[in-house]
Amino acid sequence: MSDVPETVRRIRSGDPRTLARTISRIDDGDPSVAQVLRALHTHTGRAHVIGVTGPPGSGKSTLVDKFVGEFRRRGLSVGVLAVDPSSPFTGGAILGDRIRMQSHALDEGVYIRSLATRGHLGGLSGAVMEAVRVLDAAGFDRILIETVGVGQSEVDIVRLADTVVLVSVPGLGDDIQVLKAGIMEIGDVFVVNKSDRDGADRVVREIRSMLETALVNGVTPRALSGAGVADRGGHHIASAARESANAHGYGDAHGLPPVLKTTAETGEGVMPVVDAVEAHRAALEESGLLRERRLRNAAYELRDALGKRLLARLDSPDALARLDALARDVVERRRDVYDAVDALHEALSLEEKHPRR
Amino acid sequence: MDRKIRVLVAKPGLDGHDRGAKVIARALRDAGMEVVYTGLRQTPEQIVQAAVQEDADVIALSILSGAHNHLFPRVMELLAQKGVNDVLVIGGGVIPEDDIPFLKKAGIAEIFGPGTPTKATIDFIRANLKR
Numbered sequence: 160m161s162d163v164p165e166t167v168r169r170i171r172s173g174d175p176r177t178l179a180r181t182i183s184r185i186d187d188g189d190p191s192v193a194q195v196l197r198a199l200h201t202h203t204g205r206a207h208v209i210g211v212t213g214p215p216g217s218g219k220s221t222l223v224d225k226f227v228g229e230f231r232r233r234g235l236s237v238g239v240l241a242v243d244p245s246s247p248f249t250g251g252a253i254l255g256d257r258i259r260m261q262s263h264a265l266d267e268g269v270y271i272r273s274l275a276t277r278g279h280l281g282g283l284s285g286a287v288m289e290a291v292r293v294l295d296a297a298g299f300d301r302i303l304i305e306t307v308g309v310g311q312s313e314v315d316i317v318r319l320a321d322t323v324v325l326v327s328v329p330g331l332g333d334d335i336q337v338l339k340a341g342i343m344e345i346g347d348v349f350v351v352n353k354s355d356r357d358g359a360d361r362v363v364r365e366i367r368s369m370l371e372t373a374l375v376n377g378v379t380p381r382a383l384s385g386a387g388v389a390d391r392g393g394h395h396i397a398s399a400a401r402e403s404a405n406a407h408g409y410g411d412a413h414g415l416p417p418v419l420k421t422t423a424e425t426g427e428g429v430m431p432v433v434d435a436v437e438a439h440r441a442a443l444e445e446s447g448l449l450r451e452r453r454l455r456n457a458a459y460e461l462r463d464a465l466g467k468r469l470l471a472r473l474d475s476p477d478a479l480a481r482l483d484a485l486a487r488d489v490v491e492r493r494r495d496v497y498d499a500v501d502a503l504h505e506a507l508s509l510e511e512k513h514p515r516r
Numbered sequence: 517m518d519r520k521i522r523v524l525v526a527k528p529g530l531d532g533h534d535r536g537a538k539v540i541a542r543a544l545r546d547a548g549m550e551v552v553y554t555g556l557r558q559t560p561e562q563i564v565q566a567a568v569q570e571d572a573d574v575i576a577l578s579i580l581s582g583a584h585n586h587l588f589p590r591v592m593e594l595l596a597q598k599g600v601n602d603v604l605v606i607g608g609g610v611i612p613e614d615d616i617p618f619l620k621k622a623g624i625a626e627i628f629g630p631g632t633p634t635k636a637t638i639d640f641i642r643a644n645l646k647r
Contacts, residue, residue: 176568178569187519251547251550257566265561271566272569272570
């Protein structure tokens with residue numbers, strides 16, 4: 160496995176064992192995998208990455224299972240990354256999303272991998288970004304990412320997905336819930352699942368009304384803007400995107416995201432959701448918005464990676480000792496927090512200029 | 517580098533009772549392992565494919581139907597066909613003493629019957645990982 164060109168070759172041929180092992184190496188923080196990821200980079204960027212997010216028990220796994228089936232009927236290969244939470248106490252996890260997806264286990268055009276959050280907040284696992292690249296390089300046409308069951312503010316998926324499917328269900332709360340900031344802002348396609356239950360039409364109306372209100376207030380829907388969140392800029396791109404959206408049948412005349420009812424259990428309503436996802440993809444590509452989104456996401460990822468690298472410097476024994484000493488100073492009121500951070504920052508900068516070896 | 521132990525808990529065959537599988541899944545979780553649970557009524561083919569895709573270190577098979585003498589060796593056979601030889605395979609459920617030597621000969625590392633303390637299974641996994 161240390162043979163980089165051979166590993167790259169096997170990944171690009173879609174060998175499931177090599178894919179699986181490589182994703183584990185990423186997940187376990189094996190530094191040697193960086194060579195493989197570097198070599199893969201030029202072979203990525205082709206797959207359309209679809210995030211599926213929503214509260215626990217809203218039917219995300221069952222929907223993903225049905226999406227996979229629909230994509231396969233359309234002749235597209237699919238990679239799935241399904242994230243479930245790790246215990247903050249033991250580090251263990253039960254990864255149960257796969258239960259709903261086992262009907263695809265023997266289909267060679269489908270690769271399914273469960274990942275645990277391993278302490279990562281935000282609804283994803285730290286390994287997801289790079290795991291997506293591995294599946295992308297392996298040639299999967301569509302990559303579905305199922306987040307953990309989210310609450311109100313786990314929106315990391317927008318940094319990663321080209322299209323976000325936000326799943327709601329009837330019975331979660333009143334119309335103020337859909338007005339709140341956070342999760343309800345990130346959908347490109349809204350799905351009201353379990354729509355055979357009472358109250359589904361009301362949820363659809365509330366989400367529509369929330370989206371229309373944003374439009375009245377002059378906010379470009381995020382679905383058609385390059386920004387990570389809804390913004391007031393980029394109007395010319397947004398209007399180009401609106402035209403493409405109309406041409407491809409995505410959303411309504413104003414480019415507002417579609418709100419669709421499904422019953423994932425029976426598969427009812429799934430096809431229109433996949434149609435909407437595909438129409439969104441086509442509109443993003445044609446209008447140049449896909450590139451906009453990916454530029455912003457790449458910049459975000461670079462900042463994040465730099466931040467991690469800087470923080471990792473605190474792991475050296477010297478730095479840890481320094482950190483402990485400063486923590487004592489803060490608790491014993493010899494220094495304030497700002498002063499202590501300055502001192503720490505200075506110590507780390509000095510170390511960078513004069514590395515010990 | 518923090519290498520996590522990943523265990524695929526699977527129920528081959530047609531029995532519809534997975535209380536035992538869930539108890540063991542929970543115990544392994546609490547021991548800090550990542551447990552992929554695949555649900556009921558899985559074929560050996562589905563189990564092996566899932567184990568490969570999930571990069572499982574361990575496959576834990578649970579069975580109550582009595583078909584273990586057919587299904588367990590079939591799992592081993594499929595693993596061998598795929599050239600997978602670094603996965604620890606263990607079994608549990610209702611399995612008569614007399615069948616155990618045959619299953620071990622087929623490559624199942626250990627059989628844990630009803631009443632086995634979960635700690636015994638956890639310790640066994642930790643001591644016998646193949647990679």
